[in-house]
Amino acid sequence: MNSTYTTKMSESAKLNTVEKTALVLLGMGEEAASQVLQHFSRDEVQRVTHSMAKLSGIKSDNAKEIIQHFFDDFREHSGIRGASKEYLSNTLRKALGNDLAKGLLNNIYGDELRNNMQRLQWVDAEVLAKYISQEHPQMQAIFLAYLPAESSSDVLAKMPPDYHDELIYRIARLQEIDHEVAKDLNELIERCIDHISMTQSAPISGAKQAADIINRFEGNRGQLMELLKLHDESVVKEIEENMFDFMVLGRQHEATMVRLVQEVPISMWALALKGSEISLQQAIKRSMPQRMVKTLEDEMAVRGAVAISQVEKTRQDIMQVVRELSDNGDIELLLYQEPTVE
CATH class of the missing domain: 1.20.5 (Single alpha-helices involved in coiled-coils or other helix-helix interfaces)
Structure with a gap:
């Protein structure tokens, strides 16, 4: 094996699967790449686009090699192009009969709907909730059922609370949807995307x-x-007002922190300090008796990995206690150290 080929192989081998995917997408052009990304999950989109942004210094020969490998795989696995819905429906009904064909078609198009709904997971939950609020309750339930669970939960939270139970009940009763309903849902998705693309700006809280x-x-x-x-x-x-954040606890006077340690249960500190900066953990531990520090460390270790949402909620609960104590004059809260003079 000559040295030139060995060098080419070693350079292309340095790229991982995500980077190779990013390179192929960059070679497709904007329109084709955007259509492919629509079928990726949120995590996949984030990883691939991050890699696309960082990709540089790829030699032309290496890029051609990777893209050629992609097309070799494509030719090996693709075969005949996918059938249209109408063609597939007619063929399956003739081959399997209406009942069996219906179940198989529902599975196929259910997957298609879920892939289509993936495009909406980037949209703000409040925007989605407002958009579907005018739809029939059954369509709202179907919409939420096909939306990724995390996004669906966020959208439900933005809808009227006295309506939550009915929507969950309707979702729980869903078994299948016919082709006409699937078609209506697809049209709703497209209308929603068109509406958002025309009206939504990029919000930022300065x-x-x-x-x-x-x-x-x-x-x-x-x-x-x-x-x-x-x-x-x-x-x-x-x-x-916006500086009122869990991080500010790391720069409080000792008297303030001693009072907070007395007011907040050790179980809440164990959750809130998960994933926090070491300097913040040390500042809070300095205000605790040694036996309490040991209890805190043991409880943090026993809990293991915890959901970020649970940590954030606990931090918010602690800061609510801090706000109440500060408003009542029981502690002196420093958002920042003000300048002093002699």
């Missing part, structure tokens, strides 16, 4: 983003806030 930046700022936060007040004090108040 005050929240500014607060997050300042909370993590390593410089003089107090001086920065004083300078911001020269621009607009109302903006500073809005930033301060």
Whole structure:
């Protein structure tokens, strides 16, 4: 084996499967690549597009080799192109009879619907809830049933609470949907996507983003806030409101933290500190008796991996306790260290 071929093989072998996929998509062009990405899951889209953005320095020969390998695989596995719905329906009914054909077709088109619904998992839950609110309850239930479970739960939460039980009941009773309903659902999906593409902008909370930046700022936060007040004090108040974050507990006076340790159960600290910065964990542990620190560490270890949503909820609950104590004057809460003079 000559050295040139060995070098080419070793360079292309450095790319993992995701990177090779990214390279093939880049070679397809924007329109074709976008159609392929519609059939990826949310996680797959994130990994592949991240890889597409980072991909660089690929030699032409190596790119051709990878793309050629893709088409070799395609020719080996593709065979005849997929049949149309009408052709497949007629063929299966003639071969299997109406009952068996109906079940098989429902499975096939159910998968198609789920793939189509994947496109909506990027849309804000509140937007989806508003859009389907005018549909018949049964169509709403079908829509939620085919939407990925996490997205479906978020959309349900944005709908009227006194209506949740009926929708869940309708979803639980679903067994299958006929072709006409599947067609209606597909049309609803397309209308929803068209509506969102024309009306939805990219939302951003500037005050929240500014607060997050300042909370993590390593410089003089107090001086920065004083300078911001020269621009607009109302903006500073809005930033301060958004700075009320779990991270601020890492820079409180000892007396404040001792009181919080007394008010918040150890089980809540064990959850809230999961995945937090080491400096924050150390700041809170310094305010605890040694036996409490040991109990905290043991409980964190026993809990193992926990859902991020559960951690966030616990942090919010703790910050609610902090807010109440601060509002009542029981603790002095520092969002940042204000400048001082002698």
